[in-house]
Amino acid sequence: MVTLTGVGGVGKTRLALRVATQLGRSYRDGAWLVELAEVHDDDLVVHTAAQALGIQDWSARGVAHVLADYVEDKEILLVLDNCEQVLDGCVKACTMLLDVAPELRILATSRQPLDVYGEHVVVVPTLPVTEAHQAGADAGNSVRLFAERAEAAGSRPTPDQDGAVARLCRELDGIPLAIELAAARTRFLSVDELLARIGDRFRLLAGNRSALPRHQTLQATMDWSYELCSAEERLLWARMSVFSGGMDLAAVEDVCSGPGLGPETVLELMASLVDKSILTRERTPTGTTRYRLLATVREYGRGLLADDERTRLRRLHRDHYLALAERGGREWFGPDQLRWRARIAAEHDNLRAALEFCTTEPGQVQEGLRLAGALWFYWTACGLIAEGRQWLDRLLALDAIPTAPRATALWVCSWLASHQGDLVRGRATAEGCSAVAEQLNDAGLAAFGLHLQGVDAMAEGHLEEASSLTARAWSYHRTHPRITSPMVMSLVQAGLVACLRGETDRASGYAQECLQITAEAGELWTRSWGLVVRGLASWMRGDADDAVTHLRESIGIKSRFNDLFGLGMAAEVLAWSHVSRGEHDRAARLFGVLDRLWQLVGVPLMGAQQLLDYRYRAQGRARAALGEGAFAELAAETANLPLLEGLATAVGGKPRPAPVRREPQRGPLTRREFQVAEAVSQGLSNKEIAARLVISQRTAEAHVEHILTKLDFGSRTQIAAWIAGQQEAAT
Template identity: 40%
Template sequence: MPDTTHPNPGNLGNLPPETRSFVGRRAELARLRAALDPGVGRARLVSVVGVGGVGKTRLALRAAARVRDAYPDGVWLTELSPLHTEGLVDLAVMETLRLADQSTRPVIDVITEWADGRRLLLILDSCEHLLADCAKLAAALLARLPDLRILLTSRERLALPGEDVLHLEPLPVDSRTGDLAEVGDAVALFTERAAAAGRPVAEADRATAAAVCRRLDGIPLALELAAARLADLTLDELHTRLDARLPSPLDLLVSDTGEGPPRHRTLRTAIGWSHELCAPLERLLWARLSVFTGGFCAETAQQVCAGGPLAPERIAGLLDRLVAQSLVLPDPVISARYRMLDTVREYGTDWLYALGEDRAVRRRHREHYARLAHQGCAEWNTGRQVAWCERVLTEHANFRAAVESALAEPDRGAAVEMAGHVGFLWRHCGYLREAQHCLDQALAADPPPGHGRTLALWSRGAVAILQGDQEAAANWALRCADAAREQGSPVAQVAAVYLRGGQLALTGRLAEAIDVLAAAPRLTVQDDAFGAAQLQVRLALSLAHVLRGEYERARAVADEVRTASRRQGECWAGAYADYLIAEADLGRGDIPAAILGARTSIAGHALLHNTAGAAMSLDLLATAVVAGGDAHRAARLLGIGTRLWELTGRAQLDSPDLIATRRTCELRVREHLGDTVYETGYRAGLAMSYDEGIAYATGRADGR
């Protein structure tokens, strides 16, 4: 499965691959390329505006790909259609840029600090439902970042000063040159898609094809849907049915019952026509699939959409039919996963509401992801951990929608339980801010006591610790300890010790931390979220010993965690245990062991896309490597580490001890190499992508 969140600061950004040919738009593409070329275009905000289905996103992505070389720090696509709540656009951009920020600073500050001095192109796709948020973010970013350009697609412009707007019209049906031997772009697109459906358009039928394209106003999505129908209809049948179904342009212009401009109503009518041609069960599945956000797989579709006349065993075949009709599209990146275009999904949402199934299907969606989150937490401290991390990353948008749905319901117990499970998973998979957001909402309503509330309190405190908000962590630690006692769970009470002991250790109260952590009962380690917390209690104890220079004790405790981690099959705590063992080995003077341990730790953190953990281990590795006499390699490792720390928003976690250690290492490397040679090596590491840096650090790149 491809990585969707880990840092990859190379110059390719995250543009998806094109999966279908691009037809026409030569003039528009040239215009947009020129606008986006820093050497030609003057506007730093470029908007592609047009009705739904007119091809705004495809044109924007094609133009962005053509100018990619002009943006050495990346072309980054943020898809906004999965967002249903205001106030999350800046967070979505931060996640797009793969900034694993672990602070509580305003998101706009995090983005601008990282992007300052970088030349990149940011694409905001499908802005129409979040115009105010997009305008606010774009204005702030452009004011602070002179090397940034923003390209957006929307049904409406942002109306900001200096905005360069390209109004995208439908494809022309007739040749622009008037040459009868040529066809317009609309006919070219239609005939190409018809051939893909197994029905090539003969030369003698070009006039009929052109008539079809005129009836559909040259709107690309409508043309694609119509062409897909040729798998079941002849071209003449398609034309006849369209002619009978669609009102005339005059009817559209004088109608006072339609919504939106005439071309938008043409598209809606064309989609409605496609809907009418679907079999009844295909229509029902289309409507039910509209509850998914950010994609779905066939198995999940079966679990959420089955019911009534839709038997579970029918879902896969019906899904294949919707794919064949271009109503559902294969995901261009993740195999065996599907998505719907915004306009098609909107139609399905309207139909679901008209059927009176909206609340019921959304409840099934919410309950499915609640079960999934519960299962993920139940198996987190096992050999399934990496697989669950990948699942959480892939299903992030659906988890977000399910949590929002749960929080909107009156059942506070169910809401806090879901927030607790999802918050725990998000905390361990890098979504700290979203974890904070959902947990704060769930806990603000004074939910009833129980396992869900205790886990939510623990997760919220654990988020605060990673964010460096130790004052808040102390408060959550007290509330979690009270809840664990009220719940009567010994394991939950042990888990709560991590919050208090970890907070003490990170604020320099090491003796107190050791007393608190060492006193925690040693219970059998569980397979679930609280089992993971049990291991983190011992990790915090080992860290406190390291910070006090008690290396033998630190190593002994960390080795216990590593043994337990391997027994459980998990790697989150194990990677931190390897880091602490390497710290202890370095303190004891065993440099080869420290180098090996640091590399092992980096590899473990990389499996879970733990940027902060990998960055900590990189700093340690650099210190061990220079101690072993390889200052050249250490300089490059420091550059790689800096790149990762930039993504977290908190260099060395704002820890005075880690900052001092990093500074000492740098001074030592400079002393060995001299400033000029050091800077050369350091900048070489800084220029590496995430994957290149991890490969170099772990020795995979050069066999060391």
């Protein structure tokens, strides 16, 4: 473990990302960034790390255990960025991960060391600056940074200004962020004017500038930048500091406008703050524009708010994201699900901040229950089961008043707990929902109580009870004037229970009703579950061809949502169907992906023993038909690919003819490099390659770097694909 420390704005994050970019591709399982700047709860560190690695924890073991199991055999470079505000959580996570994963390497950035055993601390220096008598000389990177940022602002310094630029960088102690903030001002002031103004500012702060500590330099630069803003710009800067992560224009207008700041002025003021490098603007993959305050800039803005003003703004912030979540819940059952998934995922940090406000600020628990309950689609359809459960459990423990928000939070919590295999909690919260619904005389909430009690009964193996409860729940739900996804999921659950009872015709009827309702609404996610039930029912009654058709459609939908749990369910039944059709090679490739997928989910097939028995029998038949060696080779073909790529290959792959081999072409590689590339394609780590070829690990790493450079590749996966192509060409 290496920790980069240094003052704020010195460039720890940029350095860590550069290191990860250059070294990450030599790690078999890649480099992964865990951004912690917006995390303020120590318990959320492991959740954030798991999400960065693509882990969707559906188990009740705890996300830390699932994360540990996942990384224990991986060769990964993990970058933990901005650890200082969750130091205890980072220490626990790093200690646990380093203990279980011998090939794991951690690169952390923090304003202070973590004091983890074996940690190497590297203090990141500021950029070099010249002494006063050398002011006309080339000051190196600090001057170059200023020139580049000034040019980006539209005003590159001339060569005769080099001396003034060097003196300015010295005044700023070579702190990159301070230099960038000053350079942004060249649109309005000359270098000499900047030097005079900032010099005056610093002399006011301290008589002897050279004795001023560097953290005061950054504070002074922030003060200076703040004073050069207009009154409205200052006000917006301070108010925007309540956001976590990014924000869009609508959110800023909603939360930050008010006394002294009209909503019609917000866009112009934001553009001005972008010009001053206070605010950054970025385009999302969906084409929308988002804005972000750098962590240091945001901290400064928060310090400008009085306590009562900060509380008022945080309440407005919560209200904005509560309205967004409730609207998402209402509109989820329709054609815009993928858009909603992207939109809510982009606001993850802000949703966390809103939920934290509700758990820590007196009198806000009911609003927190509304928010956590409204996010049911985010917790379930987007794979955040463990984190959703954590928020719901915390909020439910804080307020027991029988209200509609509490009843909703109870059935959502039951849904999450049941899918984690925590049947005791699932049953208790489902019954709690029913009890509150009875007190409120709310038939709609009562239906959810029945539905979730049916889910628990199914997981407990009480299939007759589960059949009755889920059927009654759907009967109540279907009379509701507006159908939603959770309502139709009771129909899906009823179909799944019917399958487990061997009532395949009844299950097909439930599935068909689900498909009809979702088709009329243009809905996809719930439809994909109806297709799973239809496929399972068809397979159970011996119609594997029909099963394959529906399961392939389901996988196509679920891949777009990155619904790993749903993909696992659909791919499992598809594998069983291929075994039934005698297509054992296709089944083997699917089982190869599934072994990796269930690692990311944490609990295969909801832990349902009947489904697990189906899996073991199908897998056993495929192994027996192919032979252990051939089965393992076919499974490895997809297991070593990126998850969705491996799944697509397994679903759409064709049986290969018997190979006739000749010597593959090595291309630009030497014989030894080709041997290393073949070892990489087999999934070996650098350490394992070194042992196989009797070379040092450093030599193996150098060979991998040379291969990547010669082939102009960016990852080990590309090497594996190239080797496969060379071998196929030789067949």
